[in-house]
Amino acid sequence: MTKRKLKTGNVILTxxxxxxxxxxxxxxxxxxxxxxxxxxDVWTFPIQWIPEHWNFINNFKTVWMGDISFGLFYLxxxxxxxxxxxxxxxxxxxxxxxxxxxxxxxxGMVFTLMLAFMMIPEQATLVPRYIMIKELGLxxxxxxxxxxxxxxxxxxxxxxxxxxxxxxxLLEAAELDGAGFLRIFWSVVLPLSxxxxxxxxxxxxxxxxxxxxxxxxxxxxxxxxxxPLGMQFFKEEFGTQISVMMMASVAAIVPxxxxxxxxQKQVIEGIAIGGVKG
Amino acid sequence: xxxxxxxxxTAEAPPKIFWTRKKREQLAGWLFIAPEVIGMLVIAVFxxxxxxxxxxxxxNLVGGLSAIHFIGLDNxxxxxxxxxxIQGLKNNVLFTVGTVPLTMLLGVVFSAVIHKKLxxxxxxxxxxxxxxxxxxxxxxxVWQALYHPSKGPFNQLLMQIGISDxxxxxxxxxxxxxxxxxxxxxxxxxxxxxxFLAGMTNIPEELYEAATIDGANGIQQFRRITMPLLGPxxxxxxxxxxxxxxxxxxxxxxLTDGGPNYSSTVIVYQIYEEGFxxxxxxxxxAMSWVLFLIIMLVTSITWITQNRKVHY
Numbered sequence: 001m002t003k004r005k006l007k008t009g010n011v012i013l014t015x016x017x018x019x020x021x022x023x024x025x026x027x028x029x030x031x032x033x034x035x036x037x038x039x040x041d042v043w044t045f046p047i048q049w050i051p052e053h054w055n056f057i058n059n060f061k062t063v064w065m066g067d068i069s070f071g072l073f074y075l076x077x078x079x080x081x082x083x084x085x086x087x088x089x090x091x092x093x094x095x096x097x098x099x100x101x102x103x104x105x106x107x108g109m110v111f112t113l114m115l116a117f118m119m120i121p122e123q124a125t126l127v128p129r130y131i132m133i134k135e136l137g138l139x140x141x142x143x144x145x146x147x148x149x150x151x152x153x154x155x156x157x158x159x160x161x162x163x164x165x166x167x168x169x170l171l172e173a174a175e176l177d178g179a180g181f182l183r184i185f186w187s188v189v190l191p192l193s194x195x196x197x198x199x200x201x202x203x204x205x206x207x208x209x210x211x212x213x214x215x216x217x218x219x220x221x222x223x224x225x226x227x228p229l230g231m232q233f234f235k236e237e238f239g240t241q242i243s244v245m246m247m248a249s250v251a252a253i254v255p256x257x258x259x260x261x262x263x264q265k266q267v268i269e270g271i272a273i274g275g276v277k278g
Numbered sequence: 279x280x281x282x283x284x285x286x287x288t289a290e291a292p293p294k295i296f297w298t299r300k301k302r303e304q305l306a307g308w309l310f311i312a313p314e315v316i317g318m319l320v321i322a323v324f325x326x327x328x329x330x331x332x333x334x335x336x337x338n339l340v341g342g343l344s345a346i347h348f349i350g351l352d353n354x355x356x357x358x359x360x361x362x363x364i365q366g367l368k369n370n371v372l373f374t375v376g377t378v379p380l381t382m383l384l385g386v387v388f389s390a391v392i393h394k395k396l397x398x399x400x401x402x403x404x405x406x407x408x409x410x411x412x413x414x415x416x417x418x419x420v421w422q423a424l425y426h427p428s429k430g431p432f433n434q435l436l437m438q439i440g441i442s443d444x445x446x447x448x449x450x451x452x453x454x455x456x457x458x459x460x461x462x463x464x465x466x467x468x469x470x471x472x473x474f475l476a477g478m479t480n481i482p483e484e485l486y487e488a489a490t491i492d493g494a495n496g497i498q499q500f501r502r503i504t505m506p507l508l509g510p511x512x513x514x515x516x517x518x519x520x521x522x523x524x525x526x527x528x529x530x531x532x533l534t535d536g537g538p539n540y541s542s543t544v545i546v547y548q549i550y551e552e553g554f555x556x557x558x559x560x561x562x563x564a565m566s567w568v569l570f571l572i573i574m575l576v577t578s579i580t581w582i583t584q585n586r587k588v589h590y
Contacts, residue, residue: 006397009395010395010396010397011397013391013395013396014395014396014397014398017391017392017396017402021401021402021405021406024405024406024464024467025405025408027417027420027421027424027464028408028409028412028420030420030423030424030431031420034423042423043426043429043430043434045431045434045435045438047431091313091314091317092314094310094311094313094314095310095311095313095314095315097310098306098307098308098310098311099311102303102306102307102310103303103304103307104303104304104305104306104307104308104311105304106308107307110311110315113315113318114314114318117318117322117323119573119574119577120322120323120326120570121521121525121569121570121573122525123525123527123546123549123566123569124326124329124566124567124569124570124573125321125322125325125326125329125566126549126550126553126554126562126566127329127332127549127553127559127562127563127566128324128325128326128328128329128332128563129321129325130553130554131328131332131339131559132324132325132328134339135343147321148321150317151313151314151317151318151321151322153314153318153322156314181302181303181306181310182306185310206411209413210411210412210413210414210415212413212414212415212528212531212532213527213528213531216531217550217554227413227416228413228414228415228416228528231413231415231416231419231532232415232532235419235532242423245419245423246419246420246423248416248419249416249417249419249420252412252413252415252416253412253413253416253417256411256412256413257408257411257412260408260411261404264403264404264407267411268403268404268407268472271469271472271473272472272473272475272476273476
């Protein structure tokens with residue numbers, strides 16, 4: 001490759017796109033700005049991007065230290081997202097191992113079934129799943145959401161595709177050393193699958209974190225609400241106070257955004273493999 | 279017995295092992311796959327079948343499972359005389375037509391420019407991707423403020439440039455769906471860029487080098503090399519984007535509740551309203567099956583055309 005020199009055309013395009021990306025992100029910048037203002041200043045036009053009267057602390061207190069606070073919603077969301085992510089990883093990794101490295105009768109059929117399961121849209125089974133959860137006595141509990149979020153044929157598929165590429169010699173060597181299948185799975189396959197496990201984990205975590213429909217249908221008590229339901233709750237309580245609403249949006253978005261920026265490589269890669277392999 | 283004989287004995291006649299390695303592997307395979315298979319049967323397959331049964335009944339949850347009574351295909355017949363449902367179907371189609379081609383077009387152009395022309399690619403990837411990972415509900419709250427009919431920044435701007443009667447966006451029957459489509463395109467663009475970029479990275483650089491030697495300019499290269507080789511990626515995105523646009527719900531529920539006057543209702547919102555607000559479980563299940571069949575139809579197009587897909 002020849003050494004790249006800065007090309008004027010590309011520099012201009014880069015600047016142009018930097019401006020476009022700034023405009024693209026304006027709604028989020030507006031959110032941050034409005035969350036730091038007094039209510040009267042929210043609507044001033046032209047927009048005061050830097051608040052004249054700072055009100056960040058008060059809005060922050062309303063959102064985080066009220067009777068019903070975002071702190072509670074956070075605990076609920078973290079609990080549900082962590083447990084369902086861990087469960088999904090274990091269950092899908094086990095299934096991925098079986099589908100890629102163990103020979104058993106019916107494996108082909110099970111794999112085809114998994115692909116077929118991927119086509120069942122969650123939205124089409126809302127009613128029966130709600131009835132099942134009610135009949136099981138799990139309505140209005142976090143267990144309902146975790147149970148519904150533990151199984152994913154999509155992630156099983158991604159893990160299986162990755163594990164197919166693990167060399168059989170490594171597994172055979174472990175077996176010669178006397179390892180059983182569980183041992184091989186735990187000490188050989190899982191460590192070798194770490195990159196894909198991280199990718200699947202972070203994506204599953206983000207999806208669960210942002211899920212609105214599941215909690216909307218399965219939960220009733222305010223104290224069990226996750227962050228998206230908390231947003232709904234704040235809308236009902238403070239809908240007219242835009243600065244407070246924007247602080248709530250900041251609370252819902254910013255921590256996840258920080259997580260994303262820290263792990264952007266895994267997130268973007270994860271989205272891309274899902275897309276390219278189909 | 280000599281040592282020789284002993285060795286021979288152990289080697290020759292291993293005691294009849296019932297528990298062979300092959301059998302153990304069979305069992306292990308099934309044990310490892312079992313949680314996933316059982317889970318999927320319980321949370322996906324059974325509900326799908328159950329909703330087909332429910333769709334032939336009338337039931338409002340009261341009186342338990344014994345109060346269900348069968349009414350044949352009545353729910354399905356009623357569906358097609360239900361103006362709200364028809365409106366929902368129409369809105370779904372409008373939504374798909376209005377968002378999928380536009381996002382894909384923007385996606386392919388943006389990713390081509392990012393891939394071929396821009397410095398600091400990593401920044402652009404992340405910047406455009408940010409809305410995609412944000413909570414849809416939190417984003418919707420921001421746009422709701424931006425869309426405020428009299429005080430919101432959009433309409434203040436429109437009034438400033440001389441439009442005295444700007445659209446009332448989310449509370450306007452003729453603009454509510456468009457307002458949501460704009461948010462949707464904004465949130466999804468980053469996803470499309472990431473997938474297109476992944477597709478473009480797989481195109482061998484030599485093709486472009488050869489084209490440059492032959493004197494092809496950037497736009498010609500895009501049309502003759504990038505576009506054709508992105509066939510499978512484009513196809514994949516078209517199918518998955520169509521399917522996800524048919525599943526839209528979060529923004530509609532949070533922003534408009536399908537209104538005003540059902541102008542922004544969609545199928546999944548109607549399922550929610552009939553099932554979880556009016557408790558018409560049978561009727562909502564019939565709607566669910568119509569949604570499922572639409573999605574199956576779109577998916578089957580993938581299967582049918584898979585073998586004829588553009589390969590170069």
